[in-house]
Amino acid sequence: xxxxxxxxxxxxxxxxxxxxxxxxxxxxxKDISLDIANGEFVTIVGGSGSGKTTLLRIVDxxxxxxxxxxxxxxxxxxxxxGQISFVFQQDCLMPWRRVLGxxxxxxxxxxxxxxxxxxxxxxxxxxxxxxxxxxxxPHQLSGGMRQRVxxxxxxxxxxxxxxxxxxxxxxxxxxxxxxxxxxxxxWKQTGKTILFVTHQLDEAVFLADRVxxxxxxxxSIREVLDIDIPRPRDIEIKRTTHFQDYVSRLWHxxxxxxxxxxxxxxxAEA
Ligand SMILES: Nc1ncnc2c1ncn2[C@@H]1O[C@H](COP(=O)(O)OP(=O)(O)OP(=O)(O)O)[C@@H](O)[C@H]1O
Ligand SMILES: [Mg+2]
Numbered sequence: 507x508x509x510x511x512x513x514x515x516x517x518x519x520x521x522x523x524x525x526x527x528x529x530x531x532x533x534x535x536k537d538i539s540l541d542i543a544n545g546e547f548v549t550i551v552g553g554s555g556s557g558k559t560t561l562l563r564i565v566d567x568x569x570x571x572x573x574x575x576x577x578x579x580x581x582x583x584x585x586x587x588g589q590i591s592f593v594f595q596q597d598c599l600m601p602w603r604r605v606l607g608x609x610x611x612x613x614x615x616x617x618x619x620x621x622x623x624x625x626x627x628x629x630x631x632x633x634x635x636x637x638x639x640x641x642x643x644p645h646q647l648s649g650g651m652r653q654r655v656x657x658x659x660x661x662x663x664x665x666x667x668x669x670x671x672x673x674x675x676x677x678x679x680x681x682x683x684x685x686x687x688x689x690x691x692x693w694k695q696t697g698k699t700i701l702f703v704t705h706q707l708d709e710a711v712f713l714a715d716r717v718x719x720x721x722x723x724x725x726s727i728r729e730v731l732d733i734d735i736p737r738p739r740d741i742e743i744k745r746t747t748h749f750q751d752y753v754s755r756l757w758h759x760x761x762x763x764x765x766x767x768x769x770x771x772x773x774a775e776a
Contacts, residue, residue: 512579512580513541513542513543513544513577513580514542514543514544514545514546514578514579514666514667514699515540515541515542515565515576515577515578515667515699515701516540516541516542516575516576516577516578516580517538517539517540517541517561517565517574517575517576518539518574518575518576518577519537519538519539519573519574519575520535520537520538520539520561520564520571520573520574520575520576521533521535521536521537521538521571521572521573521574521724522534522535522557522560522561522564522569522571522572523572524560533723533724534555534557534560534723534724534725535557535560535561535564535571535724535725535726536724536725536726537574537726538561538574538725538726538727539574539727540718540727540730542699542701543699544666544697544699545697545698545699546699546700546715546716547693547699547700547702547713547714547715548700548701548702548714548715548716548717548718549701549702549703549704549709549710549711549713549714549716549717549718550701550702550703550704550710550717550718550720551703551704551705551707551710551717551718551719551720551756551760552719552720552721552722552725552760552763553720553722553760553763553764553766553767553768554705554764554767554768555722555723555767555770556720556721556722556723556725556763556767557720557723557724557725558671558703558720558725559671559703560725561725562592562669562671562701562703564576565590565667565669565701566590566592566669567583567584567585578590578666578667588616588663588664588665589665589666589667590665590666590667590668590669591612591660591661591663591665591667591668591669592660592669592670592671593656593657593660593668593669593670593671593673594656594671594673595671595672595673595675595676596676597644597649597652597653597655597656597676598656599644599652599655599656600644601643601644601645602643603643603644604640604641604642604643605631605636605639605640605641605642605643605644605647605655606624606627606628606631606640606641608644608655608659609627609628609630609631609640609655609658609659609662610623610624610626610627610659610662611659612659612660612662612663613626613627613662613663616663623662626662626664627658627659627662628640629662630658630659630661630662631655631658633658633661633692633695633696634654634655634657634658634661634688634692635654635688636651636654636655636658639651648681649676649677649678649681650677650681650684650685653673653674653676653677653685654685654688656673657673657689657692661692661696661698665698666698666699667698667699667700667701668698668699668700668701668702669701670700670701670702670703671703672703672704672705673685673702674686674704674709675704675705675706682706682709683741686709686712686713686741687740687741689713690713690737690738690739694737694738700713702714707753707756707757708744708749708753710756711733711735711749711752711753711756712739712743712744712749714733715732715733716730716731716732716733717730717731717733717752717756718730719731719756719759719760720760720763721760721763722763722764722766722767723767728759728760728763729759731752731755731756731759733752735748735749735752
């Protein structure tokens, strides 16, 4: 990145520890420093428990880091408010609200007048391909459609930064691929800065300008991989050796950590 260009989002030596079950601190993130440019798409991979969700929650100010700083446009922001939206793995839709009511939810919380909120929600429902479904209830939608509503709700508050925590993990393989294409289209149209967590390495490579590989707990940055694949990207590129080389490089980077955290989790369950 050009050093004269101010980062949209800067993580500066972010570390975090939780109070462990028996009182001793559990260190989950260690010394994470990362600069993300305006409009950049960065994905994060790492084994289960490496602190990916914790990192996104820190960026969203849901929890303060134990040490280090998060800067947006060069400033420490106490409450990011409308600058950041979070898209969770579960769609979190309210079953009693229609699609339109779910899409306006973030705007309702911010006190936006009903007609303005609805107008904006309709614009983003249209962007995610759900025009005509405004009056449906969540139970009348497929999983992919519900995640689109979720995305429309996050976009409706017009944030600069989208944080996405395994948003497609609950979808079947084909829907997931379609949603990846859709997300790239929406990203291109809106110019958002995206920080996206996934366990699926081919998803991480396909979407990203850069992939951040985290070590096992405490999560630290093992490597940041630049993805030099031209855009627009088509699903077909996933079959190329150039693409597969990135996926295997990533797997080699995190394999030992993933196996270690898998063994730790299965031992804890026994
Ligand atoms: N509120 C909390 N209190 C105490 N420990 C927590 C809390 N939240 C998470 N942890 C612990 O912190 C570690 C990191 O959790 P986190 O959810 O950030 O990992 P993750 O990388 O998102 O994992 P996964 O891939 O399974 O979603 C885990 O060991 C978890 O048990
Ligand atoms: Mg997580």
